Amino acid sequence: MFYDAVKGEHGLAHNPFKAIIAPRPIGWISTISRDGHVNLAPYSFFNGICDTPPMVMFASSGRKDSIRNCEETGEFVCNLATLALKDQMNRSSAPVAHDVDEFKLAGLTAVPSRMVAPPRVGESPAALECKLLDIIHLADIDGRPADQYMALGQVIGVYIDDAVIRDGMIDVAELQTLARLGYMDYTAVRDKFAMTRPVE
Numbered sequence: 001m002f003y004d005a006v007k008g009e010h011g012l013a014h015n016p017f018k019a020i021i022a023p024r025p026i027g028w029i030s031t032i033s034r035d036g037h038v039n040l041a042p043y044s045f046f047n048g049i050c051d052t053p054p055m056v057m058f059a060s061s062g063r064k065d066s067i068r069n070c071e072e073t074g075e076f077v078c079n080l081a082t083l084a085l086k087d088q089m090n091r092s093s094a095p096v097a098h099d100v101d102e103f104k105l106a107g108l109t110a111v112p113s114r115m116v117a118p119p120r121v122g123e124s125p126a127a128l129e130c131k132l133l134d135i136i137h138l139a140d141i142d143g144r145p146a147d148q149y150m151a152l153g154q155v156i157g158v159y160i161d162d163a164v165i166r167d168g169m170i171d172v173a174e175l176q177t178l179a180r181l182g183y184m185d186y187t188a189v190r191d192k193f194a195m196t197r198p199v200e
């Protein structure tokens with residue numbers, strides 16, 4: 001099959017777009033508002049975009065609290081979601097009011113970050129402390145503004161639980177890093193293989 005994605009006429013029971021871009025890592029984003037309300041929510045339109053300096057992005061469908069807080073205070077933290085934290089991660093995605101603290105809602109511990117104001121998830125084995133670089137209000141090929149917002153941040157501090165570092169490395173298969181597939185599906189990294197790049 002082939003479908004025109006501008007018209008969106010896939011004719012399938014469910015839109016296959018996100019199932020094709022899968023697995024997607026989950027940025028479990030903590031932020032704080034100008035008036036001090038802490039916020040936590042998962043974003044699977046999330047990724048690292050470069051490493052020198054390290055930068056990440058997440059994109060919000062609508063101006064959700066995470067974007068508003070980033071605009072207000074210019075900082076965010078990307079917490080690592082693992083299989084063991086799947087239920088807490090899911091609970092933190094509930095569409096609750098701006099002033100509801102999803103750390104409390106999901107029964108998670110808000111631990112102070114080192115270099116930014118938003119706390120990290122204490123139960124998560126790793127967290128990236130970020131300073132906001134930009135929020136891009138996305139527009140389509142006709143220049144029409146979409147109700148989509150992309151936050152870009154530079155990672156200025158990295159927390160890793162010492163217990164998950166073995167021989168100077170992190171074993172993601174042991175952490176069982178959680179990722180989003182299409183529809184309501186998820187996966188966790190359980191196996192891996194290595195390849196070296198070809199040389200000329």
Ligand SMILES: Cc1cc2nc3c(=O)[nH]c(=O)nc-3n(C[C@H](O)[C@H](O)[C@H](O)COP(=O)(O)O)c2cc1C
Nearest residue numbers: 041042043044045059060061064065066093094095
């Ligand atoms: C695994 C997962 C991934 C999600 N990814 C996104 C995403 O990439 N963009 C988005 O706008 N919402 C996403 N959501 C929904 C948000 O988490 C949800 O709307 C949340 O209430 C937003 O919280 P906030 O308003 O506190 O930022 C996702 C939800 C789940 C469970």
